[in-house]
Amino acid sequence: METELNVYLSEVTDDGLELSGTLDDSIYGFEDEFLKPFAGLRYELGVLHVGSELLVRGKIEQDFEAACSRCGEDFDFTVKIPDFTASFAVDEKTEFVELTTELRECILLTLPTYPVCREDCPGIEKKEEKAPDSRWDALDDLKKG
DSSP: OBSOOEEEGGGOBTTBEEEEEEEOGGGGOOOOSSEEEEEEEEEEEEEEEETTEEEEEEEEEEEEEEEOTTTOOEEEEEEEEEEEEEEEEOOTTOOEEEOHHHHHHHHHHHSOSSOOSSTTOOOSOOOOOOOOOGGGHHHHHHHHO
């Protein structure tokens, strides 16, 4: 898997350039016990060079393992962005445009703040409240007296 995605302007023809592949999970650069990316960031992108602009459009997706914010159970989910769009200013001195940061940020901004395993997750089961232990009543009486 790649760790960086660069578009070299010399490779972009008048018809554009099609890119597809997978970026390594290390692009996120974070270690979190409750949220972990896996299987790499998958992308299918079209690149066009229009005047002084490089236009990138396509779809990206990333799988994550998370702990449900309601019940605490682990579950997997996929962030899918079917309409990724980014624009980069370029000139005759521009050799390449680095896309990794833009792809990573788009995925991170789409992550749910409080991931849940399913919309109707009831959360942690409430346990029945037990009656107080009557053996402590004598001590409670001493405290009052």
